[in-house]
Amino acid sequence: MRYAFFITIFLLLQLFSAGTALSLQWWLAPWFSVMPISIAWIGVFTVTNGLLLLSVKRVFANSYRWISGWMLVMHFMLLTAFFTSLLYGGYWLAMSWVDMPLNESSVMDVVLRMLALAIFAGLFVYALYSAYVPVTRKLSINIDKPLAKPLRIAVASDLHIGRLFGSGAIDRLSRMMTNSEADILLMPGDIMDDNTEAFSDYDMQKNLAELCGSVPYGVYATLGNHDLYGHEQPISHALRDAGVQLLNDEAVCIEHAGQSIWIVGRFDNHKRQRVATTELLADIDTALPVLLLDHRPSDIVEHSQLPIDLQVSGHTHNGQVFPANSIVNAINRLGYGYEAIGKGHFVVSSGYGFWGIPFRLGSRSEIWLITVSGQND
Template sequence: MRYVFFIVIILLLELFSLGAALSLQWWIAPWTKLASQTMAMIVVFLISNGLLLLSVSKLLKNSYRWVSGWMLAMHFMVLTAAIISLIYGAGWVTMTMFDSATIFAMPAISVALGLRGLALLVFIGLFVYALYSAYIPKVRHLTVTINKPLLKPLRIAVASDLHLGRLFGNKAIDRLQRLITQSQADMLLMPGDIMDDNTQAFSDYNMAANLARLCASLPYGVYATLGNHDLYGHEKPITESLRNAGVQLLNDEVLRLDYKGQPMWLVGRFDNHKRQRVATTELLAQVNTEEPVILLDHRPSDIIEHSLLPIDLQLSGHTHNGQIFPANFIVSSINRLGYGYEAIGKGHFVVSSGYGFWGIPFRLGSRSEIWLISLSGQ
C-alpha cells in the first residue's frame, strides 16, 4: 500500500508538472520565442524531479513541505488556466451573441495581454485566499439532542488536527482560547493530530505555557486522543508534553464526568495507526451506556460500525476535508462521512476539517474551523 501511495504521488507530480509547464508557456508566449517556452517547460520538470530526488535521498530538510509547496504552486497554475479559459469562453460567447462587431475589432495583442494580467491576479488571489482559509478559522455551531438524560445543555468546543509546529503555534493556540472564551464553551475536545509529528517546535517556542492557559480557561477541562501524526515515533514525548500542559489524554480509555450533577462518559481511542488499539466494544463494556456517551476517534473510518453502538456523539477529524480542492471530492467518495455532521443510526457524527493544517499553510475548498456543539438530552 505504501508503494502504491508513492507511485500515485510521483504520477501526480509529473501530471502537475505538465499542466504547469503548458500554463506557463501560454503565459509567457507574447514576450518570448518558442525556444524560451520550451526552456520554461524543461525548468518546471527539472524543479519537480529535483525536489523529488532530494526528498527521496533525504538531503533536503522538511522536503515534504518543499514538494507540497511546489505541487501547490503548479496546481494553482493549472487552476488559473482553467478559470481564465472559462472566463474567456464565456466572454467570447456573450460578445458574439450581443456585440459581434466589438470582439473582432479588438486587437489580438490587447486581448492576450489582458487575459495574462487577469491570470496573474487570479493566481495571486488563489494564494491569498488559501492562506486566509488556513489561518482564519470559522466557528461552526451545531445543536444536538440525544435520547438520554442530560437536562442541562453542555457546550462542547471541538478542535481537531491542530498540527502544532513551526508554522502553527502560539498565536493559533491563543486565537483558539479567544474563540472558545467568546463561545462560552464548557470543555474542549481534541480528536487527534495535536502535534505535527514531534515536540521539537512545541518545545522551542514554549507552546506549553500557551496551551496550559488554554486548558485552565475551560470550566470542565480539555480532553484529547492521539491521531496518526502523534504516533509516528514520538508518542511518549507528545503524551508527556500534552499532559504536563493540562490536557487530559484518553488513549484507549474511558472517563466518567459529572456535569452539573449529571453523569456522562468520554471515550477516547488511539488512531488505527496503533495496531494494538482496543476495540470500541471493549471500551464501551466499561461504560454505563444508559448515560450520555461521547467518543473521540481520530479517523471517521468506523462510523458505520459505531452507528450501531450506543454512542451518542462521535467526534473525528483526520480528513481535513481534503485541504486542497479537488481532494475534498476524494475524501467524500471514500468515507461514509468525510466532513460535516450527520445523524446515522443510533448516534450523531461530526467530522471536522481541522483547526490547523498539514504540511503547508494553505486550504482551498476547505476551511480552518472549530465546532461549537450544544448537547442536550431528555
C-alpha cells in the same frame, strides 16, 4: 501496494508538470517570444523531479513541505488556466452574440495575462486566509438519554502544532473558547505536527496551559496518526504537563449539573494494539451520555450501532485543497460535516490547523460548537 502508490504519485506529478509548463509557456509568450519553448518545460520538470528526489531521499528536514508547496503552485497554475479560459470563452461568446469582432490585439494578450496573474495571486491569498482564519460551526443535537442541562462542547481537531502553526493559534483558540462559553474542549487527534521540537523551542506549553485553564471542564484529547510517528511518549508528556487530559484507549466520567457523562478516547488505528470500542464501552455505564473521540472517521458505520451519543473525529481535513474533497467523501461514510446515523450523532471536522503547508482551498480551518440536549431539558 506501496510501489503502486509511489508510481501513481510520480505519474500525477509529471501530468501536473506538463500542464504547468503549457500554462507558463502561454503566460510568458508576449514577453519572451524569442525564448525557446523548451525552457519552460525543462525548468518545470527539473524543479518537480528535483524536489521529488530530495523529498524521497529526505535530504533535509521537512523536505516534503517543499514538494507539497510546489505541487500547490502547479495546481494553482492549472486552476488559473482553467478560470482564464472560462472568462475568455465568456468574452468570445458575448462578442459573438452582439455580432462584434473579437479583439485579438496585443492589448488583449496583456489583459488576459494580467487577469491570470490576478487569479493566481487571489488563489494564494484566499487559501492562506482559509488556513489561518478559522470559523465556528454551530450545531445543536438532542440525545435520547437524561441530561439535566445542555452541554456546550467545543471541538478542535488536527491542530498540527509546529513551526507554521504555534503559540498564536493556541492563544486564538483560547479566545474562541472564552467567547463561545464552551463547557469543555475535545481534541480528537493530531495535536502535534509529528514531534514536539517547535512546541519546546517556542515554549508553547504555557500557551497550551492557558487554553486548558480557559475551559470550565478542561481539555480532553486523544492521539492521532501524526502523534504516533515515533514521538508518542514526548507528545503525551507535553500534553499532560500542559494540563490536557489525554485519553488513550481510556474512559473518564465527568459531572455536568449533577449529571454524569462519559468521555471515551481511542488511539488512532496507526496504533495496532488499540482496544476495540466495544471493550471500552463494556467498562462504562452506557445508560448515561457517551461522548467518543476517535481520530479517523473510518469506524462510523460500526459505531452507529453502539450506544454512543456523539462521536467527534478529524483526520480528513475535508481534503484541505480542492478537489481532494471529493476523494475524502468518496472513501468515507462521512468524510466531513455532521450526520445522525443509527443510534448516534457524528461530526467530522476539517481541523483547526492544517497539514504540511498553510493553505486551504475548498475547506476551512474551524472549530465546532455543539450544544447537546437530553431528555430532561
